[in-house]
Amino acid sequence: MxxxxxxxxxxxxxxWRRALPRPWPNAACDPTTERCRAPPSAAERRRASRNAGRATADGPTVRSYDWTVARATRAPAGVERELVLVNGEFPGPAIHARLGDQVRVRVRNALEGDESTSVHFHGMHQRGSNAMDGVPGVTQCGIPPGGEMTYVFNVTQTGTFWWHSHSHQQRGDGMFGALVLTGPDEQYVAxxxxxxxxxxxxxxxxxxxxxxxxxxxxxxxxxxxxxxxxxxxxxxxxxxxxxxxxxxxxxxxxxxxxxxxxxxxxxxxxxxxxxxxxxxxxxxxxxxxxxxxxxxxxxxxxxxxxxxxxxxxxxxxxxxxxxxxxxxxxxxxxxxxxxxxxxxxxxxxxxxxxxxxxxxxxxxxxxxxxxxxxxxxxxxxxxxxxxxxxxxxQECVDLDPTQLRPLADGHVPDADIRYQIQPKNIQLERMNLAPFGFINRTSFMPAIGAPNLHVALGLVDAADTVAVPTVSARYNTPRWGGDQLVVDVPFGSVVEIVIQNSDEAAHPFHLHGHDFWVLDTYAEYKIGLGAWRPYYTDRYRLEGALKRDTVMVPRRGYAVIRWVADNPGLWAMHCHILWHLSAGMMMQWSVGLDRVSEQPTAAMLEHCAHERELGAALLRPLPGDEFRKNTVTVPHGPTLPE
CATH class of the missing domain: 2.60.40.420 (Cupredoxins -  blue copper proteins)
Known part of the structure; x- marks a missing residue:
């Protein structure tokens, strides 16, 4: 005391100290050792400049990373267990780049069996590079064992981001790392x-x-x-x-x-x-x-x-x-x-x-x-x-968004269209009471070997792939295959989404490809359901609204977000709790697909062809399959309205 x-x-x-000159004005911090040190020597600067992934040139440059994904045994808290690591690091390597740079990440899959992998760069808009968004079933097929591909995208944003696997549950096994982007347009400058x-x-x-x-x-x-x-x-x-x-x-x-x-x-x-x-x-x-x-x-x-x-x-x-x-x-x-x-x-x-x-x-x-x-x-x-x-x-909620005022113009344009979605964990007796995640009436189940972007570009017909069993027990969707909620929104429109959460758990919702304004969040702390009503628009914060890409939707409450659909592509939106996402709590927004000019790489097409060849060998029984009939040979056919 x-x-x-x-x-x-x-x-x-x-x-007194605040009046003193600061020592080491050019000191650096090494993120691998977590220690700040004195300014680097000339020899250290020369060595750093040879590292393409951490280059320090003033102009735009190519930041190249070479990654190998493999399982390894570690004891990060003193308890040994197997992890999925990039280059044997936990967490994985940090990516550093500047505005205008090009990032190239070569990923080799050294996992065993039929375990594929992928990399999503969380928060990256991927303008002009929707194929690099890293979501199996949506923008690519997983990278198969022994395979490799290179993610390439231009840096058009600045700030703090991160990357992680979007395959299986690999994020929970340690496949993630930091992504830091800087540039001259930042207001807070090192x-x-x-x-x-x-x-x-x-x-x-x-x-x-x-x-x-x-x-x-x-x-x-x-x-x-x-x-x-x-x-x-x-x-x-x-x-x-x-x-x-x-x-x-x-x-x-x-x-x-x-x-x-x-x-x-x-x-x-x-x-x-x-x-x-x-x-x-x-x-x-x-x-x-x-x-x-x-x-x-x-x-x-x-x-x-x-x-x-x-x-x-x-x-x-x-x-x-x-x-x-x-x-x-x-x-x-x-x-x-x-x-x-x-x-x-x-x-x-x-x-x-x-x-x-x-x-x-x-x-x-x-x-x-x-x-x-x-x-x-x-x-x-x-x-x-x-x-x-x-x-x-009492609740899992965000830092109060009304207290956070963006430095940039926070004026929110009027909405052109409004959608209401309802994420829900549902336990069905016919699914052996497994808690599958739904958005509206759909639990995400992608087609095999036919990611939606490839389907949209006419590179593959989902109807020609093996049918997959669906949690909803409906026919596979005729266009996309599997069981998927894909909503077309007019290009350039201002979209308002009301996320109504009736679950007893909060849902951190993440939108790919876009940032959104957080207009309103509400939680019912006592009893009942904090349901959104149309006249609640009076509560919206339309001036000085915060923009972000992940929002906590409170339990028994809602969140209202608004975004401009100006980035062509197919963009996932999902709960970021690993267990909810894995269980199907994901949907997609289709934005201006006629404006997508990029083409998947040869490696991507090869991976999907390999996946289609495996076909039924990749199917896994769903919980409750022993109580159901004809769950694997579900034919393609009309689907029910969403």
Whole structure:
């Protein structure tokens, strides 16, 4: 506990330090070691310039990455398990590029059996490169084992993004990483508004393979409850409590292999923390002891600074915060809290609070340094205190969008058309009570070897592919095959979407290819359903509305978003909870397909031909198939209205 004298000294020293010149004005932060260091030497700069993926030329350049996807055994929290990794890294390699650059990512699939893979660049609009959006069944077929393809796209945006697999449950097995894009049009500039970047990737983690967890989720054992995580990680590091683990898992646990993520602050510097939630399920709140977080970015949209103590993030969301390194404590905790209201049962192995350590480097010379040394010596061992704000545990919701004001014009145009969609987890007796995800009356089930973009371009006829069993037990859709909700919207129209959520769980909804304005969100905290009504348009925030690409739709509530359909292509929209997405909670928007001029690469066509050759060998039984008849040989035919 600090004395009054120590607290006074702390406040005075902070004011004094802010008047001091900042050391290391050109210091850099290495995201692989999470440590800030002195400016690179000439030799280091020469070595960096030879790295095509991290080139630093002033003009546009090609940023090339060479990735191999393979399974490997790791113990990120002290518990050994198999992960799906890119180049053996967890999290995967970070991509850095500048506005106007071209990014080329060569992906080789070294997985075994028939496990395909893919890469989606979350938040990228992919203007003119819809085929590179990385969604199997929509824009491509999966990259088969032994196969490879190169994703190529031009950088037309700036901000904090991330990439992840869109195949199977590979994201839950560790196939994800950061994507940071910078450019001259940014309002918050490194070297002027802040000194260094730090990547803070926060995520939940399971001690079993994601496919195993998903199989449990679809079984009667789950009662429709999503698998609750076993531990939380920061930049792939964490510590599990071996004593709390089930007996079957305990032999795989070695506490000495667990690691705590560490960052280093240089006193007097200002840091930009790029926080990314890559979780399969958990909403997380991030705070930093003894430091105020100034939010300046939400899902790549720059906003006016908003000072907070906690930043909540749903799966798929990102925030940037500026932090003054002005604490006189030798070390503080960067805390992450999992919201229990997102979970349907208690996992006794899980500690919902986890943290990284932020250490201060040697204090500067002068009065501030002497005061800091005195406080350090008087406070050993160093223990920082969490902020005493009461976290709102009752719901999983976004940071209040009305508090975030975009720096760019936030005026929202009038809507030309409105759609209402209703995501819902439904358990059907004929499906053995498996909790499949629906949007309206459709649970996404793509055709085999006929992604919709290829169908739209006339490269393949879905009717010529093997029919797939559908959760709805309907005929395969005549145009697209499988069971898919694809909505045509006029090119250039302003589209309003009311997402009505009657589930007992929040849904973080992500739209590919576009950003959207968040006009209104509402949750019914007590009883009943917070249903949207047409006269609720009076509640819309039409001036200063926040634009983003992922929004938390509260449980028993709704969200209203609006976007301009000006990017030709087929664009997925789905819940970003891994278990809901895997179970079918996805739809697509068809925008100006007659304006799509790009053609899939030869590798993409080859992968789809291979998939069609395998045909029925890729079909998997659906839960409840043992109680049904003719589930595999479903003919193509007319479908019911959506």
């Amino acid at each position: 600090r004395t009054r004298a120590a607290a006074a000294a702390l406040s005075f020293a902070r004011l 070297g002027r508004d802040y000194d260094d970047d730090l990547l803070v990737v926060v995520h939940d983690h399971y001690h079993r393979p994601a496919a195993e967890a998903y199989s449990w989720y679809l079984s009667r054992q789950s009662s429709g409850f999503e698998p609750v995580p076993d531990v939380g990680l920061i930049n792939g590091r964490g510590r599990a409590d071996c004593a709390r683990l089930p007996a079957a898992v305990r032999p795989r646990c070695d506490a000495s292999k667990g690691q705590t993520a560490r960052f280093e602050f240089v006193p007097g510097r200002r840091y930009r923390l790029r926080i990314i939630n890559t979780s399969s399920l958990a909403e997380l709140s991030v705070s930093l002891d003894d430091h105020v977080l100034s939010v300046v970015e939400a899902d790549s949209t720059e906003v006016e600074p908003l000072d907070v103590h906690y930043v909540p993030l749903g799966p798929g969301q990102r925030y940037s915060v500026l932090v003054e390194a002005d604490s006189l404590l030798p070390a503080v905790l960067l805390r992450v809290h999992m919201h229990k209201s997102c979970f349907n049962y208690v996992n006794l192995a899980l500690d919902r609070d986890f943290a990284a350590v932020v250490e201060y480097s040697a204090p500067p010379i002068g009065l501030a340094g002497r005061l800091r040394r005195a406080i350090r010596s008087a406070s050993r061992p160093p223990v920082s205190a969490a902020w005493q704000d009461v976290l709102p545990e």
